[in-house]
Structures are given as C-alpha cells and as structure tokens.
Amino acid sequence: KETTPSAVQNSNQEIKMDENLPLDSSAAVISETSSSGSTLAFPSISTADFQFNLEKASDVIVEEVENFFNKVENVKLVLVDLTHRSKILALVRAKALQKNIDPAKFLTFVGDITQLYTLGGLRCNVIANAANWRLKPGGGGVNAAIFNAAGPSLEAATEKLAGSLAPGSALVVPLPLTSPLYKKEGVTHVIHVLGPNMNPHRPNFLNNDYNKGCNVLRKAYSSLFEGFASAVN
C-alpha cells in the first residue's frame, strides 16, 4: 500500500497539489474532512477497463465538479486512484488548479477506495463504484473491490432497487448496517455509476465516438453527484 498510516500523524494544514508530496496532501485531507459535512469518494469512471481517453475524462471530471460546487455547498469530493503514478489524478489536479477549484473541497487521494478510513485515515461516508450494466459483482477493477469489501448484502440491496443500469446513469444504494464496509469504513451509501465504454470487448461499445462518449461521461458524473447530494441531504 502506498498510503501509509503514518500520513495521519502529520498535522500539516496546507493542501499540496504536487504529486511528489503524497503524505502531506493525505494529511491535509484528514484535517479538512474530520470537521463536518459529507464526503463522496469516487474513482475515475471508464478510464481503465472501459479505456476512455484520460485527457478527455479529466476535462469532464473537472467541469462536472465545478458545476456541482456551483449548486451544492458543505460537501467534499475526493477522486481516488490506487497509485501515485496515476495519470488521471495528475491531470485532474492540474486542471482543477487552473480553474481555481477550492482544494479544500475537491481533493485527490491515493489509496484503495474500500479502505480509505482504515488504511488512509480519510473518512468518506459515500463511495462511488464504476459498475457494469448488470450491476453484478466481479469483473475486476473497482467494481470487484467494492462488492468484495461490502459483502453479499450490497448485491442484495442493489438487486432490490434495480436489475440493470444505462450508460450515464447512477443508482444510490444505502448500505445495510451489517456490511463490513459500513462497520469498518463508515460508508453509508454506495453509488453505482455506469460510464461510457470504449473497450470493444465490453457491452455498449462506442467505437471511439468521443462526442457521444463525453456526453455520456458528463451525464454519469452529474448523475453521481446529484445522487450523492440527495443521499446526504
């Protein structure tokens, strides 16, 4: 794991945007999030298994974060990826800085989205999942990680609400109190999101149509953020 527990001991209040200073930026996240409000942690939708272009995805993420903060206050958003070498995190950090998005409200974080509190010291009451259209466990990536960590109660709770998801849409699932993700990590809701797919071996392949792809990705993030706001308000 690249995010060490020692990061939580650091009391540095400054938000560092430099990727070479991950421990300081982690510490800043903790001091900012321990106070109040809700925090949504989300992975970069569609940019691994679904092969969506990273430059275009980073533009969409920053635009949608900015739109959301124009509408909703007192919440925080955290884009998460597994490694300090994550290109999407670097791109988004740079673009968020250019747009003057408040770094105390929108953060990037390196870690496993299913262990943000226990390993990273970061409290996020809602997490997003880059789901598949059947809303099923497995398939690798963040979907497999979240369904594994949440245990069978997430699949049951998801099934009760919907049997499938259209690209660009999101489904808010309250986590049963018995889920280990609730008990250990303090996660109260998982929001499944289906992004646009540029992988020819997966359903709903968009065949490099980035006009459509960017629209679907915008819809995916706006549905995710609206779902988050409705879940915590």
Ligand code: AR6
């Ligand atoms: N914690 C944080 N980020 C993660 C984790 C994790 N545990 N695992 C992966 N990521 P992907 P997609 C990052 O492939 O491209 C699934 O099989 C990863 O580095 O999970 O939307 C589903 O069933 C990347 O930045 O999702 C779908 O069929 C991001 O999460 C399909 O893949 C998304 O990568 C969805 O593909």
